Amino acid sequence: MTQNAKNHVPHHVYLEESELPKDWYNIAADLPTPMPPALHPGTLQPITVDDLANIFARPIAEMELSKERFIEIPERVRELYRSFRPSPLCRAYNLEKALKTPARIYYKFEGNNPSGSHKLNSAIAQVELNRAAGVKRLTTETGGGQWGSALAIACKMAGMDCTVYMVKVSYEQKPFRRILMETYGSNVIASPSTTTESGRRALAQNPDCLGSLGCAISEAMDDALAHKDTTRYALGSVLNHVLLHQTIIGQEAKKQMEKIDEYPDIVIGCCGGGSNFSGIANPFLMDKLRDGKKLRAITVEPAACPSITRGKYAYDFADLSHYTPLLPMYTLGNGFEPPGIHAGGLRFHGVAPLLTHLCRHGIVECATAAQRDVFDAAILFAQNEIILPAAESAHAILEAIRQAKICRETGEEKVILFSLSGTGYFDMTAYQSYLAGNLQNYSITDDVLAKGFASIPTNAPAID
Numbered sequence: 229m230t231q232n233a234k235n236h237v238p239h240h241v242y243l244e245e246s247e248l249p250k251d252w253y254n255i256a257a258d259l260p261t262p263m264p265p266a267l268h269p270g271t272l273q274p275i276t277v278d279d280l281a282n283i284f285a286r287p288i289a290e291m292e293l294s295k296e297r298f299i300e301i302p303e304r305v306r307e308l309y310r311s312f313r314p315s316p317l318c319r320a321y322n323l324e325k326a327l328k329t330p331a332r333i334y335y336k337f338e339g340n341n342p343s344g345s346h347k348l349n350s351a352i353a354q355v356e357l358n359r360a361a362g363v364k365r366l367t368t369e370t371g372g373g374q375w376g377s378a379l380a381i382a383c384k385m386a387g388m389d390c391t392v393y394m395v396k397v398s399y400e401q402k403p404f405r406r407i408l409m410e411t412y413g414s415n416v417i418a419s420p421s422t423t424t425e426s427g428r429r430a431l432a433q434n435p436d437c438l439g440s441l442g443c444a445i446s447e448a449m450d451d452a453l454a455h456k457d458t459t460r461y462a463l464g465s466v467l468n469h470v471l472l473h474q475t476i477i478g479q480e481a482k483k484q485m486e487k488i489d490e491y492p493d494i495v496i497g498c499c500g501g502g503s504n505f506s507g508i509a510n511p512f513l514m515d516k517l518r519d520g521k522k523l524r525a526i527t528v529e530p531a532a533c534p535s536i537t538r539g540k541y542a543y544d545f546a547d548l549s550h551y552t553p554l555l556p557m558y559t560l561g562n563g564f565e566p567p568g569i570h571a572g573g574l575r576f577h578g579v580a581p582l583l584t585h586l587c588r589h590g591i592v593e594c595a596t597a598a599q600r601d602v603f604d605a606a607i608l609f610a611q612n613e614i615i616l617p618a619a620e621s622a623h624a625i626l627e628a629i630r631q632a633k634i635c636r637e638t639g640e641e642k643v644i645l646f647s648l649s650g651t652g653y654f655d656m657t658a659y660q661s662y663l664a665g666n667l668q669n670y671s672i673t674d675d676v677l678a679k680g681f682a683s684i685p686t687n688a689p690a691i692d
């Protein structure tokens with residue numbers, strides 16, 4: 229296609245329902261070196277399917293450890309996906325114009341479903357796999373509220389019960405997220421709570437604590453383990469199977485870019501636990517890993533929760549009570565308590581082991597973003613592209629803008645693709661604070677980091 233023609237690609241590139249990808253892509257098959265295994269915290273031996281099946285439905289436990297390159301999406305999951313997928317790939321013509329950049333900016337819009345974010349991709353898959361295995365009820369944690377909303381909706385669709393432990397600071401900042409989950413029939417509990425042993429312990433240590441994803445995960449696991457006959461736990465990010473489910477995003481985006489004869493020079497996604505970024509990036513990274521394709525992949529984390537850029541590479545737990553396997557990951561320590569930034573979905577202390585591994589090999593780069601800069605980018609995007617982005621997604625927007633500005637300086641016509649992982653319509657208190665000039669930029673001191681690092685277990689083997 230000529231350059232002129234590329235400036236006339238449609239605003240939205242759609243796929244037919246019949247073009248919905250049939251497989252998720254598992255990057256575990258194509259890693260440059262083997263990834264260290266997750267360990268059983270008691271034996272310090274590699275975790276097994278049987279270990280994982282205590283807490284997850286068995287098919288999910290099997291997916292977690294699979295090394296198969298492509299995993300077929302069950303037909304029932306594809307059927308449910310068809311109610312909101314394929315999602316559009318959009319060309320950000322107005323943003324390009326506002327930035328006066330020669331770069332071509334595309335975003336994959338994952339906010340066009342009732343949950344408002346990419347999280348529904350894994351929620352539907354997890355609920356369906358649990359339902360098929362006879363599970364009646366799921367428990368989970370939620371940070372920003374998006375994962376909880378997605379699981380609440382998916383459970384309602386499948387006739388399953390759902391209990392969500394919502395990090396207290398988000399519970400207070402985002403009452404409408406809580407109400408949304410309750411509308412779909414879920415039981416929502418502010419975490420730390422007095423409902424579980426983990427919550428009571430956290431409150432005893434600090435009655436005013438804002439909560440953390442690590443604590444909410446422990447509470448949800450406490451609850452599931454106490455009701456093992458009916459209940460399993462579902463996690464919204466970090467683990468291999470969640471990253472796998474999210475690759476539907478990149479699988480579709482590849483087909484869409486192919487249709488308009490484009491291929492990204494740079495793929496960008498924000499990083500909480502890593503599933504959104506991996507979802508859009510991994511199918512493209514397959515081309516880099518297998519065929520040597522030139523491609524930059526940039527994940528973006530908040531300066532207030534800098535797991536990759538300032539974290540340690542170590543075995544750590546995903547939760548505060550140490551119920552999860554020991555995961556080889558960048559971590560700020562399972563006891564790290566991040567500031568109450570508005571991007572609640574990016575406040576996790578660790579990063580998915582698969583994404584950690586790719587960062588360590590230089591296959592993925594990491595950028596950081598401060599909260600006010602993120603909202604500057606969110607407002608610029610909203611005023612030009614009209615969609616109101618989630619605070620989390622605006623981290624990716626900011627990095628896309630930075631890269632587009634570099635192109636303006638160099639004159640390069642790079643193709644930039646980012647994941648617009650969700651919308652911010654339930655997050656108006658964040659926009660309200662920004663518009664009133666009250667939004668803080670947080671910088672984390674080394675002392676605060678040291679406190680978090682002290683919670684990293686010392687009995688696990690060192691990893692270099």
Ligand SMILES: Cc1ncc(COP(=O)(O)O)c(C=O)c1O
Pocket residue numbers: 345346371372373374375464465466498499500501502503504505572573574618620621649650651
């Ligand atoms: C809209 C949105 N984008 C991105 C993220 C981060 O997701 P992940 O944990 O998949 O990195 C979240 C997490 O809640 C989110 O709500």
